[in-house]
Amino acid sequence: MTAPTADDRSLPLRERKRLRTRRALTETALRLFTERGFDATTLDDLVDEAEVSRSTFFRNFPAKEAVAIEAEVELWTAYLHRLRDRKLSGPVLAELHRCLADAVTALDPGWDGRYLATRRLILTAPALLAYVDHYRTGVEDEAISCLATALRVDPDDLRLHVLARLTTTCWSVSGRDWVRRDGRGGRQALVTGLARAYRSVPESLALSATPR
Amino acid sequence: MTAPTADDRSLPLRERKRLRTRRALTETALRLFTERGFDATTLDDLVDEAEVSRSTFFRNFPAKEAVAIEAEVELWTAYLHRLRDRKLSGPVLAELHRCLADAVTALDPGWDGRYLATRRLILTAPALLAYVDHYRTGVEDEAISCLATALRVDPDDLRLHVLARLTTTCWSVSGRDWVRRDGRGGRQALVTGLARAYRSVPESLALSATPR
DNA sequence: CGGTTATGTGGGACTGAGTGTCAGATTGGA
DNA sequence: TCCAATCTGACACTCAGTCCCACATAACCG
Known part of the structure; x- marks a missing residue:
């Protein structure tokens, strides 16, 4: 489950190079965007600093x-990887929770810092x-189609949509x-917060307004 | 609740003109995008056909x-308008449902056709x-802040996020x-489908996988 | 190992969205 | 009728994203 690193000797040379440039780009990007701002940093600034061409950038990423x-x-x-592999049994919401919590736990050690930087960046750039x-939304759609297959249910079944969105909602709130x-x-702490979020989902439907 | 039309004599002339160009732009856009495709239609095509300048377009709309x-x-x-005005009482999810259903019902008669055209367009253009x-997402955030105020609850309360997203989810599925x-x-038929969607929300949490 | 093929890279030209500016027209008010 | 506020059109400019082609480099095979 560990992501292949750029110096994994088992990979073909081409793939290793690709990973190296990818990593160079993400690192440089996070640094430049944080220092100068997302909008103020042009793609040329970025690829220049990372020492690749614009062409190469767009071969690795679909957009800035x-x-x-x-x-x-x-x-x-x-x-999504875990969700696809997992044999589901019991309440589906709990299964989704498990997949997400496991995924978080297994991410490489540097992820925390990168994610924090990313989220902070997002706060400053509407794009x-x-x-x-x-x-x-794309992730939700993927999850829905996974579930539809696994549970042998119509992909348009509202219940799948609700469950898929609940997952991103729980993440969104606890992550923030x-x-x-x-x-x-x-x-x-992140995993604990996530669990609390999932736990309070059922209360949501019960929420009632007391007219004052 | 009826939107002001371009020939409402009670409005100042300036406002009437503004509405007229807005309407010309939306109508022309829907037509051209449908005929030629969203990507294949340039902004110049559009403003040319609608007989306004690019400047005017961007004064009326933030993006293509x-x-x-x-x-x-x-x-x-x-x-959102209804949600803001409404005195909430009882189960909040039902209140949200009511706001949305009322909103749909009150829209002007031409809306059906425009909405169908819009949704079909969206199927063809990823952008x-x-x-x-x-x-x-912006609508959800607005709804959350409305609810937080009305119910005197922390805007970060997960329950509000869940409720706000359930509404768009129900719409999404029944609308599609x-x-x-x-x-x-x-x-x-739309309102009926929406009601069915809301009714099946509670079943979602209960959905369970039976291992085969 | 040497030669061939496939794949990736850099460079440059091009399209089109979105922004800023400014002079001129149009509206609202005195 | 005249002035001030506001809106409009035109133009120039930046930058993201696409396309294409010559060249390099890795992978494969005899």
């Missing part, structure tokens, strides 16, 4: 925004926020909280 | 995508889909279904 949210992508990729919103505390408590 | 999803905006604007995803049937059954 994409290189800034690698940490987000790593998380959801791991989540990034829009990009993440749409990206997560974690970032607000600057990641204090580390991975453990 | 925005002019294509006016029907979507009308819906959610009406929803539009991304734009709508992000737009709806309605569009797939080419809007057959009209507004009434």
Whole structure:
């Protein structure tokens, strides 16, 4: 489950190079965007600093925004991966929770810092926020199709949509909280917060307004 | 609740003109995008056909995508409007449902056709889909802040996030279904489908996988 | 090992969205 | 009727993203 690193000798040379440039780009991007701002940093600045061509950039990332949210992508990729592999049994919401929590736990040690940087960046750049919103929708769709297959249910079944969105909602709220505390408590605190979020889901439907 | 039309004599002339150009732009846009495709239609094509300048376009819409999803905006604007005005009492999810259903019902008669055209367009243009995803997130955030104020609850309370997202989820599924049937059954069918969606929300949490 | 093929890279030209500015027109008010 | 506020059109500019082609380098095979 560990992501292949650029110096993994088992990979063909070409693949290793690709990973190296990818990593160079994400690192440089996070640094430049943080220092100068997302909008103020042009793609030319970035590829210049990372010493690759614009062509190469677009062969690795579909858009300027994409290189800034690698940490987000790593998380959801791991989540979907687990969801696909897992034999589901029992309440589905709990299964989704488990997949997400496991995914978070297994991410490489440097992820925390990268994710914090990414989230902070997003707070300053509307374009990034829009990009993440749409990206997560894609993740939800993937999750729905996984579930539909695994449970042998119509992909249009509302229940799947609700469950898939609940997962991103729980993440969104607990993740934001974690970032607000600057990641204090580390991975453990994040997982704990996530669990609390999932626990309070059932209360949501019961929420009632008392007219004053 | 009826949107002001371009020939409402009670409005100052300036405002009437503004509405007229807005309407010209949305109508032309929907037509051109449908005929030639969203990507294949340039902004110059559009403003040329609508007989306004590019400057005027960007004074009315923040992006090319925005002019294509006016029907979507009308819906959610009406929803949020009702949500703000309404005195909430009882189960909040039911209240949200009521706001949305009322909003749909009250929209002007031409809305059906415009919305169908918009949704079909979105199926063909990824950029539009991304734009709508992000737009709806904004609506959810607005709804959350409304609810937080009305219920005197922390805006970070997960329950509000869940409720706000459930609303867009229910809409998304029932709306897609309605569009797939080419809007057959009209507004009434849409509202009925929406009600069914809301009804099946509680079952979602209970959904359980039976290992085979 | 040497030669061939496939794949990746850099460079440059091009399109089109979105922004800023400014002079001129149009509206609202006195 | 005249003035001030506001809106419009036109133009120049930046930058993201696409396309294409010559060249290099890795992978494969005899």
